[in-house]
Amino acid sequence: MKKRRLLFLGCTIFLVALATLVLACPSMADKLQEAIAKTPQGEGPGMINPSAPPGFMGIPGAPRIFWLWTVLWGIWVGWIFSSVGAFGGIMAGVGHITVFGLADYGKTFKNTSPELNKLLTDSIRVCNQYLVGLSSLISSVTYYRMGRLVLPLGLFLAGGGILGAYLIPVLTAGKINLSMYVGYFGLVVFAVAFVLFYETTPKGQERKKAAKAAAQAFEAAHIKKTLADQDKLGEWARGVHVKHWGLTRVVFTFYGSEFSFNPLWPVLGGFAIAAISAFIGVGGGFLYVPFLTSVAGLPMFIVAGTSALAVLVSMITSIFTFMFVKSVPIDPVLVGTELVGIFIGSILGPITSKYIPEIWLKRLFVVLAVYVGVGYLTKGFLGYSVVPGM
Amino acid sequence: MDDAMYMPFFYRLLDPYLIWFYRITGAALVDFLIGTLWLASLALVIGEFTISLAFLATKPRIDRATGEAIKYQDLSLQALACGDQKAYAAANKLANDAFGKSFFMQVALSAAFLWPAFFALAWMQCRFSEIEFPLPYTVYSLGYTGVFILLYVGAYLLFKRLKPKLPYFRRIQTILNDYGRDTWRQEDSALT
Numbered sequence: 001m002k003k004r005r006l007l008f009l010g011c012t013i014f015l016v017a018l019a020t021l022v023l024a025c026p027s028m029a030d031k032l033q034e035a036i037a038k039t040p041q042g043e044g045p046g047m048i049n050p051s052a053p054p055g056f057m058g059i060p061g062a063p064r065i066f067w068l069w070t071v072l073w074g075i076w077v078g079w080i081f082s083s084v085g086a087f088g089g090i091m092a093g094v095g096h097i098t099v100f101g102l103a104d105y106g107k108t109f110k111n112t113s114p115e116l117n118k119l120l121t122d123s124i125r126v127c128n129q130y131l132v133g134l135s136s137l138i139s140s141v142t143y144y145r146m147g148r149l150v151l152p153l154g155l156f157l158a159g160g161g162i163l164g165a166y167l168i169p170v171l172t173a174g175k176i177n178l179s180m181y182v183g184y185f186g187l188v189v190f191a192v193a194f195v196l197f198y199e200t201t202p203k204g205q206e207r208k209k210a211a212k213a214a215a216q217a218f219e220a221a222h223i224k225k226t227l228a229d230q231d232k233l234g235e236w237a238r239g240v241h242v243k244h245w246g247l248t249r250v251v252f253t254f255y256g257s258e259f260s261f262n263p264l265w266p267v268l269g270g271f272a273i274a275a276i277s278a279f280i281g282v283g284g285g286f287l288y289v290p291f292l293t294s295v296a297g298l299p300m301f302i303v304a305g306t307s308a309l310a311v312l313v314s315m316i317t318s319i320f321t322f323m324f325v326k327s328v329p330i331d332p333v334l335v336g337t338e339l340v341g342i343f344i345g346s347i348l349g350p351i352t353s354k355y356i357p358e359i360w361l362k363r364l365f366v367v368l369a370v371y372v373g374v375g376y377l378t379k380g381f382l383g384y385s386v387v388p389g390m
Numbered sequence: 391m392d393d394a395m396y397m398p399f400f401y402r403l404l405d406p407y408l409i410w411f412y413r414i415t416g417a418a419l420v421d422f423l424i425g426t427l428w429l430a431s432l433a434l435v436i437g438e439f440t441i442s443l444a445f446l447a448t449k450p451r452i453d454r455a456t457g458e459a460i461k462y463q464d465l466s467l468q469a470l471a472c473g474d475q476k477a478y479a480a481a482n483k484l485a486n487d488a489f490g491k492s493f494f495m496q497v498a499l500s501a502a503f504l505w506p507a508f509f510a511l512a513w514m515q516c517r518f519s520e521i522e523f524p525l526p527y528t529v530y531s532l533g534y535t536g537v538f539i540l541l542y543v544g545a546y547l548l549f550k551r552l553k554p555k556l557p558y559f560r561r562i563q564t565i566l567n568d569y570g571r572d573t574w575r576q577e578d579s580a581l582t
Contacts, residue, residue, distance in 0.1 A: 078498045081497055082448070084494075088494065088497075208483075211480040215462060215481040218481070255467050255471050297482075299466055299470065300462075300466065300489055301463045301467060301485075332512040333512040336505050336507075336508030339501040339502075339504050340501075343499070345498060346501065349495075349498065350448050
């Protein structure tokens with residue numbers, strides 16, 4: 001156990017150091033103050049009035065969001081997390097983009113101060129990322145402690161994640177204006193809507209019922225036998241043992257069965273998931289587990305623990321970058337008050353779930369997701385939303 | 391110019407009490423470290439308290455969500471031991487679905503732990519946004535955020551050892567330890 005922990009710690013430190021060296025850059029004057037200084041002064045749209053009271057991120061004249069609204073929105077997000085799950089991250093993004101008016105504010109600087117426009121875009125997506133990502137980190141560490149780690153899988157996943165977390169900011173930081181970001185966010189919302197919708201269809205429900213029936217049949221027929229079989233396996237066989245490391249194939253045994261995977265899959269998966277998380281500000285940790293169980297067919301028991309390594313590395317990388325580089329500013333009060341709301345929502349969710357069936361919640365979120373997706377897609381790529389309120 | 395003038399009202403009320411810890415010795419660097427350590431510890435303890443409240447309030451739901459994940463996870467392992475691939479795939483899928491619910495439940499709870507840290511950073515932003523500690527022989531520097539995070543991690547590791555000795559947190563730790571023992575199978579790792 002001690003050797004495993006030291007190995008894990010060593011690999012994590014190496015990956016984080018590598019990522020930090022790649023991602024860090026010389027410190028420079030505060031980007032936000034620079035962007036504000038370059039923005040025309042005045043009271044019209046796209047201008048900054050220096051004597052106006054400070055709002056979002058301390059920018060004079062920026063939207064001043066009353067703390068109660070951020071707490072209430074956080075309650076909504078936390079309620080969704082604890083009722084249904086993934087859709088909460090999307091709603092956190094909707095809050096930053098639409099509900100608090102940050103996107104509309106940022107868009108006013110499109111022509112007058114493109115630098116501030118893009119900085120606000122980056123800030124919104126980092127706020128999304130920190131709101132959801134840090135919480136995912138804590139959750140993942142819990143599962144790491146309980147699960148098992150397949151070290152080569154974790155390293156390849158983390159490596160792909162660092163690549164995605166590096167390339168996407170390099171390619172997009174300061175280059176994506178708010179309209180484009182809103183449009184791409186709408187695409188991701190549509191993808192989530194599709195997944196949620198599928199789960200509510202008879203076919204989606206049937207798959208789950210069939211899996212439950214197969215599992216129950218196995219349990220009924222084999223429970224006594226499997227306990228005896230398990231004991232025969234012995235302690236050694238019940239652990240994870242890597243038999244072969246290779247560039248095209250890694251083989252390990254677990255519970256008497258042999259598993260193998262092509263390292264390219266976790267690298268690509270880690271890259272795609274980290275890229276989406278870095279670009280949009282949602283997703284990330286929770287996507288690793290279904291990716292590895294569905295695509296690679298690996299047991300959830302070891303995937304949950306393994307994916308924690310990737311989440312740990314990518315979040316530590318993000319935090320280190322934030323520590324060493326005054327890169328993208330965030331509004332900590334906004335994030336803090338939203339977290340208070342999420343905390344309250346996490347308590348309300350279990351209470352209301354006794355009265356509202358999950359399938360009806362999912363149907364509600366499908367409708368919301370399609371509405372938001374259509375609104376953002378059209379607003380982002382056409383310049384106006386075809387549905388009201390977006 | 392007094393930076394406290396630009397603080398939101400809530401922080402202006404707390405500022406005299408928070409800044410007091412930054413003026414103990416008179417040596418700037420030492421005071422900054424002492425004050426930030428105190429602030430990080432305060433944020434940590436408040437976070438630990440609020441997450442314990444959230445955990446106690448939602449324990450039945452957490453038990454149900456994680457119990458389902460463990461049940462199907464164990465079943466998938468039993469199917470593996472039996473060599474029944476069909477049952478393994480079915481149980482693994484159900485474990486995956488249950489894991490998702492449990493994971494997001496815990497994500498929501500984690501907010502209860504993190505929120506004080508962001509409020510602490512917001513106050514530090516008003517007071518110490520210009521502070522930079524250049525790293526020797528590099529062009530990089532550490533700002534107030536970096537110092538806070540490092541001291542927060544240190545405070546967390548220290549508090550982890552102190553928790554069993556503190557009355558309320560000792561009780562919570564006992565519940566968590568029993569929770570871990572009852573809901574997760576304890577297996578000796580063969581991966582060493």
